[in-house]
Amino acid sequence: MRVIEIAGGSGPAEALTVSERPDPVAGPGQIRIRIRAAGVNRPDLLQRRGHYPPPPGAPDILGLEVAGEVDQIGPGVDRWSVGDRVCALLGGGGYADHAVVDARHALPIPEGLDFVQAAALPETVCTVFANVFEAGGLKAGETLLIHGATSGIGVTAIQMAKAAGARVVATSRGADKAAAARALGADLSLDARTDDLEAAITAFGGVDVVLDMVGADYAALNQAVLKPFGRWVVIATLSGAKAEIDLMQVMLKRIVLTGSTLRARPADEKARLIAAVQAVAWPWVASGALRPPVEATFPLEQAAAAHLRLEAGDHVGKIVLTA
Known part of the structure; x- marks a missing residue:
């Protein structure tokens, strides 16, 4: 699969490069998502500059929120099926074609939302x-x-x-x-x-x-x-x-x-938070009351341009990568 790797240097053009890695495999309690869109967030900028390392066990790839289809189910997962449209909160790994995630950290994409809109939701x-x-x-x-x-x-x-x-x-x-x-x-x-x-x-x-x-x-x-x-x-x-x-x-x-910070919270705490969000905030998404605007989209291979747009500070709303 394609991934965006941090190759060194602090500027996005120098630091972010397209590379290939083996497709990840969903383990027990996990699902694999074929990523269609990934949110770009300020913690990504900090990690690129070397100031926000991923927590233990998380991929070194940037990206804390994605949307796409479930394409692999790990042992012990009965909530999701292959083909389900989901968005998910990640500890890392979103700037790629695939990501594995704790099945409890995914949310169903409500009717009427496309992948770009959905990718703007989980982390925020x-x-x-x-x-x-x-x-x-x-x-x-x-x-x-x-x-x-x-x-x-x-x-x-x-x-x-x-x-x-x-x-x-x-x-x-x-x-x-x-x-x-x-x-x-x-x-x-x-x-x-x-x-x-x-x-x-x-x-x-x-x-x-x-x-x-x-x-x-x-x-x-x-x-x-x-x-x-x-x-x-x-x-x-x-x-x-x-x-x-x-x-x-x-x-x-x-x-x-x-x-507080979010990324380093334990998996069980993130699962509790996702469940609370689904119960309280997801009806707002489904009704259309919660639809954060997307300022711009960039193809995955243009992640450096997306970082430059975010760093400029002129945007209103979210910036999203499409894969």
């Missing part, structure tokens, strides 16, 4: 569900603040929060991105380059949960706009990992600060 939906709804405890009637609202995670979080009956405050860079977040359902969409974020969010009434992909630069803002008993969930640190925390604000507002 699981990340949002685990952090906004489980760690952040977002409830109907509350307000979610999303930084980086037009990223793949951001556009998914907007739609999931609205589907759950919450209000959304979005921040993004530039008027066009602010307009895109508003079109996706954000109740208040702010341009981080020109708007007074703290004043605008405070006038809106503050927020109950922050989904923070920026990190250090927004630490003071988050503390200022969170309501009492607010939850601040960190999932990326694009502006830096070290921030100043006003402990008096934490005490007076009873703020909870937490964060």
